[in-house]
Amino acid sequence: MxxxxxxxxxxxxTVTIEGxxxxxxxNCSVAAAVLVSxxxxxRTTPVSNSPRAPLCMMGVCYECLMVIDGQANRRACQETVRxxxxxxxxxxxxxxx
Numbered sequence: 001m002x003x004x005x006x007x008x009x010x011x012x013x014t015v016t017i018e019g020x021x022x023x024x025x026x027n028c029s030v031a032a033a034v035l036v037s038x039x040x041x042x043r044t045t046p047v048s049n050s051p052r053a054p055l056c057m058m059g060v061c062y063e064c065l066m067v068i069d070g071q072a073n074r075r076a077c078q079e080t081v082r083x084x085x086x087x088x089x090x091x092x093x094x095x096x097x
Contacts, residue, residue, distance in 0.1 A: 013083040024081055031057060031064045031076035034087065042066050042076055043090040065090050072096070 011026045017037045024033040031054040034042055041051035043065045054064035057077045064076040069086050072094025076087070 013081055013085075015081050015083075015085040015087055017087045018089060026081070028081055029057070029077050030066065030068060030074075030079040030081055030085070030087055033081050034064075034066070034076060039089070041089065043094075044092060046092040049092065065094070067094055070095075 012023045013026050014021050014023050015030075015033060016022070017034060018039050020037070022033065022037050024036065031042070035054060041053045042063070043052050044050060045052060052063045052065075054077055055061045056063070059075050059078045062075065065073050066076045067088040067090050068074040068076070068079055072090055
């Protein structure tokens with residue numbers, strides 16, 4: 001459904017999304033990387049457990065909340081990918097620490 005434009009020499013980083021290593025363009029948002037990886041949804045709602053996915057892509061709707069490097073409630077559309085980043089779906093309110 002989503003894909004990054006093909007380039008001859010893309011500058012990429014490797015991130016882990018839901019346990020799978022994925023190579024994505026450097027400087028893209030976590031939300032864009034997740035949409036391209038086709039995992040389906042980024043979080044579930046705390047009340048009904050309904051799946052949600054990025055919507056506005058500018059940090060307003062909070063539909064893209066994910067667990068990034070062990071921290072819950074991170075807005076994936078506002079985070080830039082980094083080499084070795086661990087990205088997981090957020091279930092409900094996410095893990096507490």
